[in-house]
Amino acid sequence: MEGLGWRRVCFSVLCVVLLLRPAAAIRFVIDREECFSHNVEYEGDTVHVSFVVIKAETPWHYSEEGVDLVVKDPNGAQVHDSRDKTSDKFEFIVQKRGVHRFCFTNKSPYHETIDFDVHVGHFSYFEQHAKDEHFAPLFEQIAKLDEALYNIQFEQHWLEAQTDRQAILNENMSRRAVHKALFESAALIAASVIQVYLLRRLFERKLGSSRV
Numbered sequence: 001m002e003g004l005g006w007r008r009v010c011f012s013v014l015c016v017v018l019l020l021r022p023a024a025a026i027r028f029v030i031d032r033e034e035c036f037s038h039n040v041e042y043e044g045d046t047v048h049v050s051f052v053v054i055k056a057e058t059p060w061h062y063s064e065e066g067v068d069l070v071v072k073d074p075n076g077a078q079v080h081d082s083r084d085k086t087s088d089k090f091e092f093i094v095q096k097r098g099v100h101r102f103c104f105t106n107k108s109p110y111h112e113t114i115d116f117d118v119h120v121g122h123f124s125y126f127e128q129h130a131k132d133e134h135f136a137p138l139f140e141q142i143a144k145l146d147e148a149l150y151n152i153q154f155e156q157h158w159l160e161a162q163t164d165r166q167a168i169l170n171e172n173m174s175r176r177a178v179h180k181a182l183f184e185s186a187a188l189i190a191a192s193v194i195q196v197y198l199l200r201r202l203f204e205r206k207l208g209s210s211r212v
């Protein structure tokens with residue numbers, strides 16, 4: 001019974017910790033510039049960031065120019081700068097707690113769909129207020145497990161976004177290849193028709209001149 005009670009306590013604490021973890025993942029369409037804010041409550045936390053340019057508004061557009069992402073801390077100081085990238089994944093240590101801004105800039109004339117993910121890794125060292133000396137190590141291990149689970153989730157989201165981008169690119173390339181083949185076939189048929197028409201005109205002229 002005592003072991004069962006410990007399991008229940010561990011499970012309850014783990015569920016509460018997972019529900020309180022700060023993370024955000026969105027997929028949005030950008031025209032020129034879009035900014036997002038994310039509050040980081042503790043200095044020294046590690047912020048994991050990833051983004052992937054999924055697709056453009058037109059299937060005929062394909063470019064490796066990418067977008068720009070500038071990250072600024074609550075004081076307006078630049079923390080990170082990504083330029084002309086279709087995808088990026090990085091992390092930084094928070095020097096100043098508060099609201100951080102993530103601003104994307106699209107230099108393309110087309111609207112772009114971007115998958116954006118932010119995960120704040122916070123590891124708490126629990127003070128031992130209870131008499132049982134095993135509580136603090138238990139909470140520490142739960143926090144480590146929580147961080148490992150969120151890192152796995154972060155990586156999975158990154159890979160899914162990359163897979164979506166590649167699938168859309170492959171579909172667009174296949175569509176362009178089919179359209180190109182149809183266009184080339186139509187051009188070949190048109191050229192053949194013109195050649196037949198010119199040959200008939202040439203023979204008709206020769207027959208007409210020979211009769212005269």
